[in-house]
Amino acid sequence: MMEKEEAMRKGPWTEEEDVQLVFYVNLFGDRRWDFIAKVSGLKRTGKSCRLRWVNYLHPGLKRGKITPHEERLVLQLHSKWGNRWSRIARKIPGRTDNEIKNYWRTHMRKKAQEQKKAAGIPQSSSSSSSCSSTATKGPSFYDTGGMEGFSGDNNKCKAAAEEVYSMDEIWKDIELSEETSNLAITSPLVWDFTTNESLWSVDDQESKMLMTYPYDSFPFYNHNITG
DNA sequence: AATTACGTCAACCGCCACCAC
DNA sequence: AGTGGTGGCGGTTGACGTAAT
Numbered sequence: 667m668m669e670k671e672e673a674m675r676k677g678p679w680t681e682e683e684d685v686q687l688v689f690y691v692n693l694f695g696d697r698r699w700d701f702i703a704k705v706s707g708l709k710r711t712g713k714s715c716r717l718r719w720v721n722y723l724h725p726g727l728k729r730g731k732i733t734p735h736e737e738r739l740v741l742q743l744h745s746k747w748g749n750r751w752s753r754i755a756r757k758i759p760g761r762t763d764n765e766i767k768n769y770w771r772t773h774m775r776k777k778a779q780e781q782k783k784a785a786g787i788p789q790s791s792s793s794s795s796s797c798s799s800t801a802t803k804g805p806s807f808y809d810t811g812g813m814e815g816f817s818g819d820n821n822k823c824k825a826a827a828e829e830v831y832s833m834d835e836i837w838k839d840i841e842l843s844e845e846t847s848n849l850a851i852t853s854p855l856v857w858d859f860t861t862n863e864s865l866w867s868v869d870d871q872e873s874k875m876l877m878t879y880p881y882d883s884f885p886f887y888n889h890n891i892t893g
Numbered sequence: 894a895a896t897t898a899c900g901t902c903a904a905c906c907g908c909c910a911c912c913a914c
Numbered sequence: 915a916g917t918g919g920t921g922g923c924g925g926t927t928g929a930c931g932t933a934a935t
Contacts, residue, residue: 676904676905677903677905678903678904678929679904698920698921699921700920712920712921713905713920714904714905717903717904718903718904721902721903722903722904749924749925750924751923752923752924753923763922763924764902764904764924765902767924767925768902768903769901769902771901772900772901
């Protein structure tokens, strides 16, 4: 049960993983996911890395409720394009396809229920499976801005567990570090790696070096944890 | 206060398209 | 032109939080 953990990790991402992923995406861009997955030493698939980045770590993401304006947009675009979520998401800055998809699901379910009610049709107890949750899933600490309720699963960094360390702060640190470090990390909001070919090429030596890059030596991570 | 039902959201899965070889 | 690898997309699941009872 322990040894074979070496395969591929699944489930919720730890903050360590998040920080690591952000770091490597900063280095190599948000395209070569398989490469990033390997080089970073994360025991995740490229797909998983991409998903985490796109849906959660991307600096341009908005947080919080869908605004009425966004809602109107979603409705409009959905009537136009149907379930082309990624396409719809592209028209709504800061929102991901997943977010919109989720929103639409609950929105439509509500609508359907209301219509059924209005039509006098009895509601079949559908909904998601009853779940009695025991799990060790970590909280959405970025959303809440807090770490309370952290049930020390996996190998979460102790120091991190004692500190509130949001993605905002991570990005702040990245911005700070870019001024002082030689990593040439550009502002995350204006990345365009596709135009910078040099960032894409890493020779063996470099990648080996990166493989062994100690976690706690990430400038932006260390900076904040150690205060 | 305890239990149940429901809502929200992160993450996985499978399929498909694209690209490099 | 064919093939394998990778990324992107949409659908779905399941865990957690919270409102309702």
